Amino acid sequence: MTRTKQLKPFRSKKRQALLVVILLCPVFFFAQTKYTVSGVVKDVANGETLLGATVLLKGTSIGSTTNEYGFYSITAPEGTYTLTISYLGFTTFEQNINLSTDQKLDIELKEDAAQLDEVIITAEESKKVDLQTPQMSVAKLSTNEIKQIPVVLGEVDLIKSIQLLPGVTNAGEGASGFNVRGGAEDQNLILLDEAIIYNASHLFGFFSVFNADAIKDVKLYKGGIPARFGGRASSVLDIRQKDGNSKEFELTGGIGAISSRLAAEGPMFKDKGSFLMAGRAAYANIFLALGGEDSRAGFYDLNLKTNYEIDEKNRLYLSGYFGNDNFNLSGIFTNSYGNLSGNLRWNHIFNNKLFSNTSLIYSRYNYNLEIPIEGIDWTSDISNYNVRYDLGYYASEKLKFDFGVNGIYYNFNPGKLNPLDADSGVNPEKLDDKFALEAGAYAGLEHKISDRLTAQYGLRFSYFNRLGEQTLNNYADNLPVVYNEELGIYERANPISSTDYGKGKSIATFNNLEPRFALSFQLDEKSSLKASYNRMAQYLHLISNTTSATPLDVWAPSGKFIEPQIADQYALGYFRNFRENMFSIEAEAYYKTIDNRVDYINGAELIAQNTIETEILTGEARAYGLELLVRKNKGDFTGWVSYTLSKSQQRTPGGAAGGLGINNGKWYNSNWDRTHDFSFTGSYKLNEKWRFGANLVFQTGRPVTYPNGQFIYNGLSIATYSERNADRLPAYHRLDLSATLTPRKNKDRRWQGEWVFGIYNAYNRMNAASISFGQNQETGVNEATRTSIFGIVPSVTYNFKF
């Protein structure tokens, strides 16, 4: 059986396509004599390309920003101009150009004179809000900023840092993943050099997998997501690794309480390229004392990157990541999981207006658990092959196109159970492998309609084909879950037959048109209004009914029983720079709906479950909120205040299965709903020697379900519960402090060292990670037990650069 499904077309697809064609038309009608200047912007110190640098013809509104590979292209009428290039933390570059012919201009920017000290960052000109581009809802942090934020045990953490920005939360300390604008953890597309990362956490979520030493640029798209991204409903976290110093050999590293890091980079291929190798390993023995002598817990990461310039128009990049977590709890069980990714890219510049990149990407996530006492050896993994071809066409000063195609082939192994030894009472068991192909084609256009009005139109077409070989059950009336009217519960249906799908045979196909639209209207020199709409289709679902995802959770592709998640998001924002760009304000409102959100019936068994369809019902989710971000960008004191007022809910009616639905079909708060989320992050430079940092965080407590009674049954007192997530944990708040000491003697030597002293949760707030209800084993009396993860945690880290 093959089915093709079309999901709620966005009004009329035809009309939409027509609209795009009309909008694209202007490009074919321009006829003035114009010339193009193009090139690559780099850092003079290490040859790293600079992403997102602002390139402008002074005195005009003609400008652009460099792309992911540092490339820019500007087209303007013949004339004499001053080309200015500015970038965070760098001295603005200016050069007069006579645009009477097409020209190539590669530029190397110098770090600000005031910033000889490597680790000190004072935000500069280009950190002010970009008023002109329609792109909104982007959270951007530089690695330097991330490195300054006080963190648990001094372990620099990209994902924890991002949570200090508005619209981003997580399920709590020690919880993996993050939530963007009320979206679920599985709705974030996490890309490391374009490779999909399926689990971004180490030690079950205490730390994230990204080693800041290897990272160049981090961007989180919370809304207004460009057409080139697809496959996740809520956000895109686009992380780019450093290319490696192409000027000189350099060693950086650090010794911390949890892990040590070492990175080497330098030129290679006779200055035609460079390399970067960065490693990080946690000390297993930190945990020895805690779990007894046989227990170990540790993780490591390895980031690799190299690039080679074939000629002026062609460059190759090869990058890879490998990371793993290992646990051994006194021989009771051993557990390991990790990500592996590799990416080969080829940049080709066709001409000064047309840039292309081809990527071949592989990524994989695997999980292993051994429980000797039960005789169990459990493994699961997900891997994918991904091909992308992306083009950027800088048509004119008013029009910039990007378009491309990509295809991903997935292989899911949801689980394989083996007896660990001959004595094991376990029978070997293999859950069905699953296969799928996801393809996308997109076109986007940035159109400067007038000096004040710029629009971005995009359209993505996505296609998903769930493939055999697999045998799937059939259920009466096609209902894997049925409502038991008499007992008022949802139950698993018994299969009535099954269908064999042959190898490569299509089980179900889906396709979606995903329009993206953004507009910016500049009110005056200092402020602008922006609006955006995006539709996103998500074909993979993380099957998890715990408060936060665990490394054990498996991904399930859409197919015969699960439809793709479809998100629609509307956002409106006001942006303003003031006091000569010393301060900026970003205020945004958003409204998001998600269709086909999977929810779990009461008592769902998800682990080692071959027929996930009998455990779930499909519902919808919605989220809305207001975000406010005020940043101070210049001076000895920099930082930001962020506040989010939001709501995130879901609802799962019974639908065809009958009954009212989960939670009686009523809307209920999602686990990551936070009414108020406030954070302050500041960095103060006292002098060349000392710098101080602080975070203050306040959040409404996580929604939880408290018991509304107890009853005695079989000699036990049991809590009874009613509505899901109707109560809340106590409010979450904490203060973190850090001090960085840069010895004065650094100045005159090659070895650069610094000490970072940190205190996490300085006033030792016992924040509740969870509150559980149960009978005291010794007294039989009911009690509520609060679990707190981190009290006050001091730390010291030493970083060096050579």
Place this chain on the structure above:
Amino acid sequence: MKNINFYTRLGSLLTLIGLLNSCTKVIDVDVPNGGARLVVDASINWQKDTSGETQTIHLRESTSYFNSNPDVPVIGASVTVTKENDGSTFVFDDQNNGSYTATDFVPELNASYTLEILYNGNSYTATETLIAAPDINRIVQTIEGSDDDKEIQLQLFFDDPGAVENYYLGEFIPSNLPIPSLAVISDEFTDGNENFIENDNENYVAGATVAINLYGISQRYYDYLNIFIQQSGSDENGPFPTTPVQLKGNCTNINDPNEEVLGFFRLGEFDTTSYTIEQQ
């Protein structure tokens, strides 16, 4: 995964790593009160090689969660159980303390029985099948964990019949503790093999005796107990708790199907043994 609680394992690990500092504390919490509801604690337990003619059913009312007197008996109800294959009805007499007892009960494996309760003008009913239990092979005592974090673990071994889905309940009643422990498993991954149900308890001490019962149970009761045990608080869910849900049993009010009736009516054969914890 049925008899293997992965989350518990992960949970204990996390508690271990969270740990440089993590801590648990008993606190005061304001909880909602959903009002008193009828609780049907109706387990027909038939010990192997006995007549099983004396059976007791308990009816109570639920209370607010932190009420220190949770045992609120329901008196004055009429309780009967009907054996469906021959229509015989057994009357459970009101003992005026929330207990209702029959002395002429006839248990029969795989027979279907219907419970009927008349109370306050409402009629409550539930139907279940009496499920067979295997023999207990042996009890094995092991140690879980090491050093400071040791727990005594008991494993209850029995043979699972092959080629049929089975569900089991193990009940462990220690002499030195006020409450029993329950554990359920299915044979999904261990069909036809010698299976075991494990029970670990940090409060087990040498010399204490543990009464151990092994029941055969229905799939529906297994599903119920699975949630019941998870939500009883005896299970450390650690930082990966599932959202607790309403625990719906199999008893319904015919006059008002929306009324929440707590508890379960079930029938099971059981094998029993007693084990004395040894010095490790």
